[in-house]
Amino acid sequence: MEKIEHTTVTTNGIKMHVASIGSGPIILFLHGFPELWYTWRHQLLSLSSLGYRCVAPDLRGYGDSDAPPSPESYTVFHIVGDLVGLLDALGVDKVFLVGQDWGAMIAWNFCLFRPDRIKALVNLSIPYHPRNPKVKTVDGYRALFGDDFYICRFQVPGEAEAHFAQMDTAKVMKKFLTTRDPNPPCIPKETGLKALPDPPALPSWLSEDEINYFATKFNQKGFTGGLNYYRAMNLNWELMAPWTGLQIQVPVKFIVGDLDITYHIPGVKEYLQNGGFKKNVPFLQELVVMEGVAHFINQEKPQEISMHIYDFIKKF
Numbered sequence: 001m002e003k004i005e006h007t008t009v010t011t012n013g014i015k016m017h018v019a020s021i022g023s024g025p026i027i028l029f030l031h032g033f034p035e036l037w038y039t040w041r042h043q044l045l046s047l048s049s050l051g052y053r054c055v056a057p058d059l060r061g062y063g064d065s066d067a068p069p070s071p072e073s074y075t076v077f078h079i080v081g082d083l084v085g086l087l088d089a090l091g092v093d094k095v096f097l098v099g100q101d102w103g104a105m106i107a108w109n110f111c112l113f114r115p116d117r118i119k120a121l122v123n124l125s126i127p128y129h130p131r132n133p134k135v136k137t138v139d140g141y142r143a144l145f146g147d148d149f150y151i152c153r154f155q156v157p158g159e160a161e162a163h164f165a166q167m168d169t170a171k172v173m174k175k176f177l178t179t180r181d182p183n184p185p186c187i188p189k190e191t192g193l194k195a196l197p198d199p200p201a202l203p204s205w206l207s208e209d210e211i212n213y214f215a216t217k218f219n220q221k222g223f224t225g226g227l228n229y230y231r232a233m234n235l236n237w238e239l240m241a242p243w244t245g246l247q248i249q250v251p252v253k254f255i256v257g258d259l260d261i262t263y264h265i266p267g268v269k270e271y272l273q274n275g276g277f278k279k280n281v282p283f284l285q286e287l288v289v290m291e292g293v294a295h296f297i298n299q300e301k302p303q304e305i306s307m308h309i310y311d312f313i314k315k316f
Contacts, residue, residue, distance in 0.1 A: 011085030022048025032101020061225020
C-alpha cells in the first residue's frame with residue numbers, strides 16, 4: 001500500500017485527491033457510497049502488477065477531495081466533468097473505466113457523454129437503465145418501495161446526516177459494507193440506521209483497520225457529499241432529457257453478485273437475462289452473475305474481480 005502515490009489535481013473548479021500506482025495503459029476506478037478511492041485498494045495493487053497504471057480518485061464530496069455544500073453541485077455533469085478534467089490533467093486521451101455502485105452510474109453517464117475518452121468499461125453492481133421520460137428517478141423508487149427506502153430517506157438535507165451521527169462512524173461503515181440482505185434497504189424515520197442489521201462479526205475480507213480507514217475519512221469529511229449524489233437524482237433526470245433513449249456505445253463487461261440488492265429490484269433479473277440490457281448496451285460482451293456475493297463485490301471478491309477486469313481489458 002505504501003507504493004500507492006497520492007496527488008491532488010485541480011479540475012472543474014475543485015481539488016481532487018487521486019491515488020495511483022503502476023505504469024502502462026490507464027485504468028480509472030470510480031467508487032460508490034459510502035466509500036473512497038480505498039475501495040479499490042486490492043485492484044490497484046493487482047492490476048498495476050500486470051502492466052497498468054491504476055488511478056482511483058476520491059470523487060467530489062468524498063475523502064480528501066473538495067466537497068461543495070449544495071446538492072446542485074453533484075449532478076452527473078459535475079462528476080463526469082471532474083473526471084474529464086482529471087484525464088486532461090493526466091495528459092491521456094482514453095482510459096479503461098471501472099465503476100461500482102454510484103461509480104457505475106457515473107461510468108454509464110461518462111460513456112453517454114464522452115465515449116471518445118473510453119476504451120472499454122467494466123461495471124459492477126448497477127446495470128444501465130435508460131432515462132424513463134415519464135417518471136422522475138426518486139419518484140419511481142418511492143412508488144416501488146415507499147418513503148422509507150434508503151434513496152427516498154436520503155433526500156432531505158440534514159435528516160440522514162442526523163441518523164448517521166447517532167452512531168459511531170465505524171459501526172455505520174460495518175452496517176453498510178457487510179450487509180448481505182438482498183431485500184430493499186429501508187431506514188424508517190423513527191429508528192434511522194438502527195433498522196439496518198448489525199453484522200455479527202467482520203467477514204474475512206474486511207479488517208478493523210480497513211473499517212477504521214473509511215471511518216477516519218468520513219469523520220473528517222462527513223457524509224453530506226456522498227448523500228448529495230442521491231439528492232441530485234431528480235435534477236439529473238431533468239437535465240438528462242436530451243440523452244433519453246441513448247445506447248451505451250463502448251465495449252462493456254458487467255458483473256453483479258446474486259445477493260446484491262440491485263439484482264433483486266423487481267424486473268432487474270429479467271432485464272439482464274432476457275435481452276433488454278443488451279438492447280441498451282449493444283456492445284455488451286460479457287455478463288457475469290457471481291454466486292453468493294453481495295453488493296460490495298470488489299472488496300468481497302478482490303482477486304476474482306481483478307481477474308475479471310484483466311481478462312476483459314487485455315483484449316483491447
